[in-house]
Amino acid sequence: MASWKEVELGSMSKVQETLSSHSCGSCLVDKTETVHINPDVESPYTHQPLWFKMREYCRDATSEFFGTMILILFGDGVVAQVLLSHGQKGDYQSISWGWGLGVMLxxxxxxxxxxxxxxxxxxxxxxxxxxxxxxxxxxxxxQTLGAMAGSAIVYGNYKSAINAYEGGPDIRTVPGYSTTATAGIFCCYPAEFMTRTGQFFSEFIASTVLMFMIFALKDEGNLGAGPLMPLALFFVVFGIGACFGWETGYAINPARDFGPRLTSYMIGYGHEVWAAGNYFFWVPMVAPILGCTFGGWIYDLFLYTGMDSPIHTPCVGIKRLLGPFHQRRVALQSPV
Amino acid sequence: MASWKEVELGSMSKVQETLSSHSCGSCLVDKTETVHINPDVESPYTHQPLWFKMREYCRDATSEFFGTMILILFGDGVVAQVLLSHGQKGDYQSISWGWGLGVMLxxxxxxxxxxxxxxxxxxxxxxxxxxxxxxxxxxxxxQTLGAMAGSAIVYGNYKSAINAYEGGPDIRTVPGYSTTATAGIFCCYPAEFMTRTGQFFSEFIASTVLMFMIFALKDEGNLGAGPLMPLALFFVVFGIGACFGWETGYAINPARDFGPRLTSYMIGYGHEVWAAGNYFFWVPMVAPILGCTFGGWIYDLFLYTGMDSPIHTPCVGIKRLLGPFHQRRVALQSPV
Amino acid sequence: MASWKEVELGSMSKVQETLSSHSCGSCLVDKTETVHINPDVESPYTHQPLWFKMREYCRDATSEFFGTMILILFGDGVVAQVLLSHGQKGDYQSISWGWGLGVMLxxxxxxxxxxxxxxxxxxxxxxxxxxxxxxxxxxxxxQTLGAMAGSAIVYGNYKSAINAYEGGPDIRTVPGYSTTATAGIFCCYPAEFMTRTGQFFSEFIASTVLMFMIFALKDEGNLGAGPLMPLALFFVVFGIGACFGWETGYAINPARDFGPRLTSYMIGYGHEVWAAGNYFFWVPMVAPILGCTFGGWIYDLFLYTGMDSPIHTPCVGIKRLLGPFHQRRVALQSPV
Amino acid sequence: MASWKEVELGSMSKVQETLSSHSCGSCLVDKTETVHINPDVESPYTHQPLWFKMREYCRDATSEFFGTMILILFGDGVVAQVLLSHGQKGDYQSISWGWGLGVMLxxxxxxxxxxxxxxxxxxxxxxxxxxxxxxxxxxxxxQTLGAMAGSAIVYGNYKSAINAYEGGPDIRTVPGYSTTATAGIFCCYPAEFMTRTGQFFSEFIASTVLMFMIFALKDEGNLGAGPLMPLALFFVVFGIGACFGWETGYAINPARDFGPRLTSYMIGYGHEVWAAGNYFFWVPMVAPILGCTFGGWIYDLFLYTGMDSPIHTPCVGIKRLLGPFHQRRVALQSPV
Incomplete structure (x- = not known):
């Protein structure tokens, strides 16, 4: 959320350039001569471009992987601690803290x-x-792989405690099918009184609020959170947990829900992870995407003054939406 | 609270200018030629000034509408979650958090x-x-419409849970008339032991503290919160909730109380929403306005050093208060 | 805590100058001519220097008065709310929050x-x-008067609730003499198992930590909190409350304890406010002063690198301490 | 964590220079003549270089000593308060707060x-x-001495309360050997259901997350916390406490665990402080070092773009690791 336009990674690409083209001579020498204090010691940095190239190529992927893994480590971790300790080592407010912290970090x-x-x-x-x-x-x-990795680590960390809570190392149950269910550590299961419409609406509205606030906090034409962005996101997610978190567990993130759900299925929680709540599992995959899109649309329609939104195209973006994709991309990029 | 003087919205009005005057030729070309990367692709941005004009015209209204809606979404949402889950998904401190967050966001x-x-x-x-x-x-x-919209969304989100709590889809009750009342989700009902004087004083003093702190935090001649303003407001509102929130529910905001109260009346909570607490409903409409005025007056009288306060006019503003309005406006604007 | 050296209040004194010397003619005209947009409308601002002079003269006093009043409003307010609601509207952590917030604001x-x-x-x-x-x-x-005013307002706000809690409007009791005592709202009463030495040590060590951290946070030669100072103080005071607050109620502030204690005596809580805890009342007056001095001395002795500390005089300040005061002042001011 | 490279302490060393060379005459006079307002009063500051020299020599040691002492004062203090008050003056979340605050301050x-x-x-x-x-x-x-000092102060502060909790001044017991054990105030004892592998893994993963996040927050090439670093560390440590703190008490710091454990042994808690949890005591000494190293390695391997990491040497640092130390140092320092 820190930089929506693609970061050019200026300093890194310069390093790359230096490393990969160290044999091409003169113009580079000017830069590196000032760097090497002892020119007679050959710098070891010029011999290993391979890992850096790979890493640079996969930077987006690794960055999102680790970011989502941190999110799930804290988020699933706090649910595990509160649930498995029977509320002795935290309460519902701790869970709000944990998810807020996870997003922030x-x-x-x-x-x-x-x-x-x-x-x-x-x-x-x-x-x-x-x-x-x-x-x-x-x-x-x-993001999905990062969420799976994070939930697997949480499972490893709390395996003994899950055994003690469920009653044995072979017992893994899902909420609604058992009173000692622990599958709720990993992903969301809705409260029992919820209808399908209610489930969907709850996830939808929470995601709408999330995206509306993200766009507001990123908008320099509004107040904008600036360097306080991660802290402000903590407050947003804490708030969504405290205010809209009860009924469906506020997934508001398809990767956060689907990844750990898949992990829990692979661990052995059984088919119930998909069947629970009348096949609830697809709601936190679809509703957040629709909700975030709606929240972003509301913000752009009424409050956003930047020029990079499709709202600034004819019919406040609806014509663009129905037109072909590539045309839209061109139009968006033209008035940079 | 971020900029008390009217924001000129410089960048936006430039956009407006560009859009509305796209037929007037030469002087505009100078600006847009540098903008269009592909001049042969006609920019779609020059064809839709209408929505932007409307939006710009209503900017103050939409901005306050959405701001208050966010406030109520978080504030009423957290009360609903704590109440309807019988304190399982939050406690009183969560409610302080929710309202503080609502104001901040x-x-x-x-x-x-x-x-x-x-x-x-x-x-x-x-x-x-x-x-x-x-x-x-x-x-x-x-602000009132935004509060109504926010509380209606909260009602929609928690409708199933309210049904379960009240005992049926047709039952909607008000505190003091039922032990399973849910009207307290939407607006404030005073504690039973409170006298009318106590109700009024409690709202008045909380509003005084609120306005005193807002002026202190905005005052660059004092320490001033600067970019931490929203965070500082979180602490102010959290603190008022934790310290003065019990007796009347700390409305400290006429729109926050009246808007949702009207919504709850429209939903069907009945005449009791007005009658409860011996027709308490007017207290959170009047007391906050008097309290905020008093708090601002105290701050300006003793601590404020800026030149834009009427305290700097004869008789520390009392003569101005009694004189005609237009004269006051002129005097205030003269020494800009 | 924001600026230890005396603020010159530059902008304010200029205003004063303008106001008080508006009859002395020429040099002033140069400044004000640019200010008056409509020179034919006589500015009302030039006729009222009296209140501003008084206010300026008492600025330190009013500023400390209101600052301490805010501290006590939040601090005593949160204790009142938690105690009188029997823990329904807050818990011990709320009290830590309240005092931390009070100091911050x-x-x-x-x-x-x-x-x-x-x-x-x-x-x-x-x-x-x-x-x-x-x-x-x-x-x-x-500071003491501000604390008295703050606690009087809290008393006014919670009078009905105190009546309900104590059992009647004429009953006002002190911890240790009654099971429904409410005097703990206003000032500190130690836990029953504490010896006099333990009481003193607890206040002393908490004050030492407070002053050590204040000097650390203000020290630009260390990391320094800078504009986050009030927020950092919130964390310090919250932490002292959470970690050292049980045994004596962490007064760590003579005005915070003595002022409200005097108010509660005037309200009618009786001689027991002084006698309770074996005449504990003098401990929170003496121990914080000694503790803060010790904490500041430890910080300056080991970590402070600024030149304005007496640690930088012979025998790390002890010789100075024993010498006459005026000599010390001269020495301190000489190497500005 | 604020500045990994050694701070030159510029202003301090200038002071030192001034103080230690006050007899060498001319060049110094130029600087000090402007400083002395009353040149006839000889400045007392030029006569005491000894303490400053000693202090400067030990600066790293004193700084870490006091930093760790503050950490333990808040951390052990909050555990003591929550445990000894039987949860009346705080809960598990308070403990998370206390340790987070301790690290921050x-x-x-x-x-x-x-x-x-x-x-x-x-x-x-x-x-x-x-x-x-x-x-x-x-x-x-x-760090270890600072932790010992901090825990000794906490013991002194809570001695009466420990006597009351344990049942007498001579009784000091360790978790697992008594139901009124208080040794848990000082250092970590694992939950009973934990295997040795689980203990080790839990400490390891918490330390990995800690170091990964510290490097992320310090990395200017990533978002970076900048002046919010202490606040961000508060959130990291709070989060680790809330999410991974139950099973082993999240030492994640050899000094934090070993120092107070030694103090509690010296106080008289007996051999059990070492024997408890099947000689658990070495786990929080070894696992955090391995975990932090692993966390730092992961971060540098995948995300770090700075040039000062051994990841930038051949074989992503493994060859360097196996090579002699001095060669590594030279290489690291060459491209400053």
């Missing part, structure tokens, strides 16, 4: 890729901020 | 209009900071 | 006088930072 | 030495950021 860790750590946010950025559509699959996949 | 969202999100704050700004009186009705109305 | 409000709001802090600044000794009585008196 | 206090206050962090800085290895023993020793 995940964004700090993943600024190189923009700190989305949420496919729904990436989607809304593609729609409203000209973020390249070709990057969407990479981002979504990295 | 509402101010972030509504900086274009100054981030008042409270008619009493707007009123005090008119009295003490030369904010134009003609804007007061627009602000107050937008 | 009090410092924001009283920057004009340096934001001490604590006689022990003023004392340590006199000893270690060359703060003028002649100001100490004014500061201490203003 | 400890870092503010010890910036002169870089604010490590954790031998595992110092170790990782030696490995990955070219921090001089010769300083490691000094840092580790100072």
């Amino acid at each position: 995940g964004v700090y860790a993943s600024d190189a890729s923009g700190g989305h750590i949420n496919p729904a946010v990436t989607f809304a950025c593609c729609v409203f901020r000209g973020f390249p559509w070709r990057k969407f699959p990479v981002y979504a996949l990295s | 509402g101010v972030y969202a509504s900086d274009a209009s100054g981030g008042h999100i409270n008619p009493a704050v707007t009123f005090a700004c008119c009295v003490f900071r030369g904010f134009p009186w003609r804007k007061f009705p627009v602000y107050a109305l937008s | 009090g410092v924001y409000a009283s920057d004009a006088s340096g934001g001490h709001i604590n006689p022990a802090v003023t004392f340590a600044c006199c000893v270690f930072r060359g703060f003028p000794w002649r100001k100490f009585p004014v500061y201490a008196l203003s | 400890g870092v503010y206090a010890s910036d002169a030495s870089g604010g490590h206050i954790n031998p595992a962090v110092t170790f990782a800085c030696c490995v990955f950021r070219g921090f001089p290895w010769r300083k490691f023993p000094v840092y580790a020793l100072s």
Whole structure:
């Protein structure tokens, strides 16, 4: 969330240039001569461009992977601690803290890729901020894999405690099918009284608020959070947890829900992870994407004054939406 | 609360100018030629000034509307979650957090209009900071409508849970008339032991503290919160909730109380929403305005050193108060 | 705590100059001609220097008064709310929040006088930072009066609730003499198991930590909190409350304890406010001053690198301490 | 954690220079003549270089000592308050707050030495950021002594309360050997259901997350926390406490655990402080160092773009690791 336009990674690419072209002579010498204090000691830095090249190529992916992993480590970790300790080592407010912290620290860790750590946010950025559509699959996949990795680590950390809570190392149950269910550590299961409409609406409105606030906080034409962005995101996510978190567990993030759900299925929680809540699992995949798109649209329609939004195209973006993609991209980029 | 003087919205008005005068030729070309990268692609941005004109015209109103809506979404949302989950998903401290967050994020969202999100704050700004009186009705109305919209969304989100809590979809009750009342989600009902004087004093003193602190935090001649303003407001509102929030629910905001109260009446909570607490409903409409005015007066009288306060006019502003309005406006604007 | 050296209040004194010398002619005209947009409308600002002169003269006093009043409004307010609601509207953590917030917001409000709001802090600044000794009585008196005013307002706000809690409007009791005592709202009463030595040590060590951290946070040669100072103070006071607050209630501030204690005596809580805890009342007056002085001395002795500390005089300040006061002042001011 | 490279302490060393060379005449006069307002009063500041020399020589040690002491004062203090008051004066979330605050304020206090206050962090800085290895023993020793001092002060403060809790002044027991054990105030004892592998893994993963986040927050090539660093560390440590703190008490710091454990052994808690949890005591000494090193390695391998990491040497640092130390130091320092 820190930089929506693609960061050019200026300093890094210069390093890359230096490393990969160290044999090409004169113009480079001017730069490196001042760097080498002892020119007779050959610098070891000029011999290993391979890992750097690979890393640079995958930077978006690794950055989103680790950002989402941090998010899930803190988020799933706090749910595990509160649940498995029977509320002795934290309460519902701790859970709000944990998820808020997870987002905050995940964004700090993943600024190189923009700190989305949420496919729904990436989607809304593609729609409203000209973020390249070709990057969407990479981002979504990295985020999901990061969430899976994070939840697997949480499972490893709390395995003994889960055994003690469930009653044995072979017992893994899902909320609604058992009173000692622990699957809620990993992903969201809705409260029992919720209808399907209510489930969907709850996820939708929470995601709308999330995206509306992200765009507001990023908008330099509004007040804008500036360097306080991660802290402000902490407050947004804490607030969504405290105010809209009860009914469906506020996934508001397809990767956050689907990744750990898949992990828990692989661990052995059984088919119930998909069937629970009348096949609730697809709601936190679809509703956040629709909600974030709607929230971004509301913000751009009424409050955004920047020129990079499709709202500034005819019919406040609807004509653009129905037109072909490539035309839209050209138009968006023209008045840079 | 971010900028009390009217923001000129420089960049936006330039955009407007560009859009509305795209037929007038030469002088504009100089600006746009550098903008269009591909001059043969006609920019779609020059064809749609209507929505932008409307939006610009209503900017103050939309900004206050959404700011207050955010405030109520978080504030009423957290009360709903704590109440309807029987304290399982939050406690009183969560409620303090929710309202503090609501104000913080509402101010972030509504900086274009100054981030008042409270008619009493707007009123005090008119009295003490030369904010134009003609804007007061627009602000107050937008804030009230935003509060109504926010509370309606909260109602939609928690409808199933309210049904479960009240005992049925047709039952909607008010505190003091039922043990499963849910009207307290939307607006304030006083504690039972409170006298009318106590109710009024409690709202008055909380509003006084609020306005005193807002003026202190905005005062560059004092320490001033600067870019931490929304965070500092979070602490102020959290503190008022934790320290003065019990007895009357700390409305400290006429729109925050009246708007949702009207919504709850429209939903079907019945005449009791007005009658409860011996017709308490007018107290959170009147006391915050008087309290904020008093708090602002105390701050200006003793601590404020800026030149834009009526305290700097004869008899520390009392003579001005009794004189005609237009004369006051002239005097205030003269020594800019 | 924001500016230990006396603020010159440049802009204010210019205003004063303008106001008080408006009859002396030529040199002033140069300044004001550019100010008056309509020169034919006589500015009303030039006719009222009296209040401004008085206010300017008492600025330190009013600033400390209101800062300490804000501190007590939030601090005593949160204790009242938690106690009188039988823990329904807050818990011990809320109390930590309330006092932390009170200090934070009090410092924001009283920057004009340096934001001490604590006689022990003023004392340590006199000893270690060359703060003028002649100001100490004014500061201490203003802080105590501010604390009395704040606690009186809290009493007024919670009078009905105190009546309900104590059992009647004429009953006012002190901890240790009754099970429904409410005197703990206003000032500190120690836990029953504490010895006199333990009481003193607890207050002493908490004050030492407070002053050590204040000097660390103000020290630009260290990391320094800079504009985050009030926020950092929130964390310091919250931390002292959470970590050292149980045994004696962490007065760590003579004005915070003595002022409200006097108010509660005047209200009618009886002689027991002084006698409780084996005449505990003098401990929070003496221990914070000694503790703050010790904490400041430790910080200056080991970590402070600024030149304005008496540690930089012979025998790390001990010789200076034993010498006459006026000599010390000269020496401190010489190497400005 | 504020400045990994050694601070030159510019202003201090100038002072030193002035003080130590006050007899050498002319060039100094130019500087001090402007300083002395009354040149006939001989400045007392020129006569005491000894304490300053000693202090300057030990600056790293004193800075880490006090930083770690502050950490333990808040951290052990909050555990003592919550435990000894039977949860009346705080809950598990308070403990998370206390440790987070301790780290935040400890870092503010010890910036002169870089604010490590954790031998595992110092170790990782030696490995990955070219921090001089010769300083490691000094840092580790100072940190451990600071932790011992802090826990001794906490013991003194809560001695009466410990007597009341344990049942007498001679009874001091360790968790697992008694139901009124208080040794948990000072250091970590694992939950009973934990295997040795689980203990180790839990400490390891928490330390990994800690170091990963510290490097992320310090990385200017990433978003970076900048002046918010102490606040961000508060959130990191709060989060680790809330999410990974249950099973082993999240030592994540050899000094934080070993120092107070030694203190509690000296106080008289007996051999059980070492034997408890099947001689758990070595886990929080070894696991944090390995975990922090691993976390730093992960961050540097995938995300760090700065040039001062051994990842930028052949074989991503593994060859360097196996090579001699002095060669590594030369290489690291060459391209400054």
